[in-house]
Amino acid sequence: MFLAAVLFLCSFFFPWLGNVPVIFFGVIIVLLFIDIWILYRQPKGIFARRNTPERLSNGDDNEIGIYIESFYNFKVEIGIIDEIPHQFQKRDVWFKTNLEPRQHKLLNYILKPTKRGEYEFGAVRVYVRSAISLIQRRYNFEQPQALPVYPSFLQMRKYELMAISNHLNEIGIKKIRRLGHSMEFEQIKNYVPGDDFRTVNWKATARHSSLMVNNYTEEKSQQVYCVIDKSRVMKMPFEGLSLLDYAINASLVLSSVALIKQDKAGLITISDKKGATIAADRRPTQLNKIMEVLYKEKTRYMETNMELLYTTVRNTIKQRSLLLFFTNFESLSALERQLPFLKRIAKFHLLIVVFFENTELKKLSNADASDVEGIYIKTVAEKLIYEKKMIVKELNRHGIKSILTTPQNLTVNTINRYLQIKARQQI
Structure with missing residues (x-):
């Protein structure tokens, strides 16, 4: 169309162009109608x-x-x-x-x-x-x-398949050497070199005229609860997801692995008010029930009511269980406010406090300081990182286990600790 306009303009100064602009414009109009006809002649092309x-x-x-x-x-x-x-x-x-x-x-x-x-x-x-x-x-x-x-059910399925096929180590899950053996009997089998002589079944050996041993399996039907803090400390973002979302994804995967291992999975959420509570169970519908609850959970911008958490745990969980408490601490003073209640919970259950490394602080501490302001920022970052390590020591001093992890490694580190505790029969 622009070229046609130029030809019409030039025809005023060059009469020899004659009808060329009109013919050119006519061809364009004809092509336009042809284009309209072939595209619109079919109602549904x-x-x-x-x-x-x-x-x-x-x-x-x-x-x-x-x-x-x-x-x-x-x-x-x-x-x-x-x-x-x-x-x-x-x-x-x-x-x-x-x-x-x-x-x-x-x-x-x-x-x-x-x-x-x-x-x-x-x-x-x-x-x-x-x-x-x-x-x-x-x-x-x-x-x-x-x-x-x-919550991340794709991640859950990946770990679920690994757990079923005993290939969790392929994605970072450690193989934990079992210390001793549990007393949950599984089967009698032929002796092979390396079996513990203390498990020899002498009656079966006499009947079969060959050495037979008792085979034991990990204890089942233990209760595993994921306790998720929904307070403001879990609102911090990391790579687009909040810490609460990382905790929810890890809880879903851990519940799935626990159910595959024949344990009972449960859930408690807490903030300034009591959240959702799902009693530990291993029914086939338990995982869907946990997923439906986690789907609706949102961060509340208040301080965690630890006294309410303690009373909820005492009223809900009647037998010794494994509790993984997903929260976050940025300083020792923040831990000291919650420590009395954590110690009381740890008297009755095996409590693991899961909190997060601040990866941005680690970047600042590793950066080179070129001026006084940079030295100040680097010093403050190193101090805050050191406080995180002191929190771990303080929890250990009071007999409370802990996991300090980066958000992206949360799921792997949590499953590692669960399998380690299960292998060592600490629940």
Whole structure:
């Protein structure tokens, strides 16, 4: 069109151009009508559909697919806009592709949510061009969808499969040497070199005329509770996820592994008010029950009521259990406020306090200081890191076990400690 305007302008100064501008403009108009006719003669030339899972996994890569099919008898150029949920703050989910006559394709892309809740998708909009490419025809496929974002069930499945096949060490889980053996009998088997002579079953040996030994297995039906702090200290973000979300994901994975190991998994959430409480059980529905509760949990911007936690634990858990308390301490003074209640809980249960390293402080402490301000910042960072280590020593001094971990290693370190305690029969 711009070239046609230039030709019309030039025809005033160059009469020899004659009707060339008119002919050129006429050709454009003819091509435009041809383009409109071939794109719009079919009422439904394109079909598109968004393929999504039933739910999204928080903090994980979730695959979304767009199925596109052409009913045109000629090759078309396709542009696709998918209206993804506003939580992602992305307006550039745009795909370009070409479709041959009667061809269909599946286009995949990845979404990584960082918050739990409802995520609403909008329409799928498709723009079609022919080979002439003077106009685009838009197709709107209204496909409103509300998908729930649950705690990381993809991570849970990965660890679950590893636990079933006893390959947890492949993803960082340590193999723990068992000290002694439990008294939970499993079977009688033939003796092989390396078996403990103390487990020889003399009656079975006499019957079979070969050396037989008793085989014992890990004790089962022990109670494992994940206690999650929902107060303001768990709101700190790390790589898009809050510490609360890391704790929730780790609790879900640990509960899954505990159920596979024939233990009972339970849950308690706490802040300034009493949160959800799920009694420990190992029924097949227990994991779904825990997931449904964790899906709705949110951070409260108040201090943790430790006295309420103590009374909740005493009223809910009647037998000695393993309690993993997911919280965070930034200073010794913060620990001292909660220590009396932690000591009282540790009298009745095996308590493990799980809190987090501040990776940003570690970066500051490792950075080179070039001026007085840099030296000051580096000194303060090292002091705060040292306080974290002192918190671990203070807890150990009072007989309370602890895990100081980075958020990304939380799940692995928590499962390691659980398997270590189970192997050593400390519950």
